[in-house]
Amino acid sequence: MSEAKKPAEPILIWGAGAIGGTLGAAFIRAGHKVVFVDSAEDHVRAINEKGLSIAGPLFEDTVRVPAFLPEELEGVFETVFLCVKAHHTEAAARQLEPHLAPTGCVVSAQNGLNEYVIGRIVGDERVVGCFVNFGADYLEPGLVHYSGKGAVVVGEISGEPSGRVEGLYGLLKEFAAHAILTDNILGFLWGKLVYGALLFATALTDDSIADVLADPAHRPVLTALGREVGAVATATGIRPEPFDGFDPLAFVPDAAAARTAKSFDDMVAHNRRSLKSHSGIWRDLAVRKRKTEVDAQLGPIVEFGEKHRVATPLTRRLVAMIHEIEDGARPLAGENLDELAATAGSSSGRESAA
Structure with a gap:
């Protein structure tokens, strides 16, 4: 095992919303120096004027540290946690690259396979994989709600041990004592892609996550969708890892x-216990009326499927339907899952004919 290398400070949190705000506040409470960067001017102003407040059942606090817009930031940093929405990854990585020390690293605390995007910009050797699944929401400028514990995992993309990842593991354990250091971070990321696809499907409706997953009428199409993602992961040579009671190996081909x-x-039992009845995806569509991370999260499934000759008709149709909801051309309704199921049926029919 490599000797742990303590992360250099100040720690730069790029994206001070739900995930970044929660992590940053926890690091500050543990005695670390933190700097926030966020593209929302009102959020940055609120943090500088009143501090960043964390609300919720796990801890409540207001922390006071400097916050900057990307164009205002000066200096270079050794340790950067990138916590923006997945579809903002490329732009954020290009903005932060001049502020990343030559020996520094970017930790992708996001949804999806953003490590590949970041690596193309800052260099693969300066990227560390990270998987987070705790519950948090941005409520308003200067206020984040931390609603529930969840998996926190870190690891080198290569799977090899290193001093820097040992140090990051120690840092994350100060936030979550149950944090994991893994040699299969891609397995965790792909495991969440399976779960994420199912969450996008539940967001086609106004029903809660648990209600959609519990409905026997919806399970066949959800099973087919999950197995489609599992088939791509398997073809890619990835063994998906379980997390927070979710078993992605239940959706591999065999x-x-x-x-x-x-x-x-x-999954139903877990979500019945959760304080969050609906996903952040549903919140983006139904409440905030904004674009989701669908292309950044589900797009790689299609791309890897094409590369390894695994058909992904359900994933493709799901992406299209989410876009239609984003554009106001499709309402949130249970019938959307019936339509997705019809895609599964027609695809199965074509395969049988072939």
Whole structure:
């Protein structure tokens, strides 16, 4: 095992919203120096004027540290946590690259496979993989709600041990004592892609996550969608890792039906206990009326599917339907899942004919 290298300070949090704000506040409470960067001028102004407030059942506090717009930031930093929405990754990585020390690293605390995007801009050797699944929401300028604990995992993309990842692991344990250091961070990221695809499907409706996953009428199409992602992961040579009670191996091509059914039941139980009845995806569509991360999260599934000759008709259709909701051309309704199921049926029919 490599000797841990303590992350250099101040720690730069690029994206001070739900994930970045929660992590940054926790690091500050643990005694670390932190600097925030965010593209929302009202959020930056609120943090500088009143501090960043964290609300919720796990801890409540107001922390006071400097916050900057990207164009205002000066200096270079060794340790950067990138916490922007997945579809803003490329722009943020280009903005932060001049502020990243030659020996520094970017930790992608985001949804999706953004490590590849960041690596193309700052260099693969300066990227560390990270997986977070805790519950948090940006409520208003200067206020973030931290609603529930969840998986926190860090690891080198290569899977090899290193002093820097040992140090980052120690830092993350100050936020979450259950944090994990892994040699298969891509397995965790792909595991969440399976779960993320299911969450995007639940966001086609106004029903809660648990209600959609529990409905027997919806399970066949959700199973087919999950197995589609699992098939791509398998073809890519990735073994998806379980997290927070979710078993992505229940959706690989040779998974037993009983294992898949149990995974659904476990997801329903988990979401019944959660303070968040709906996903952040649904919140983007129904409440905030803004673009989701669908292209950045589900797009790589299609791309890797094409590369490895795995068909992804359900993922493609789901992406299109989410775009239609974003554009106001499709309402949120249970019938959307029926339409997605019809895609599954027609695709199966074509395969049988072939």
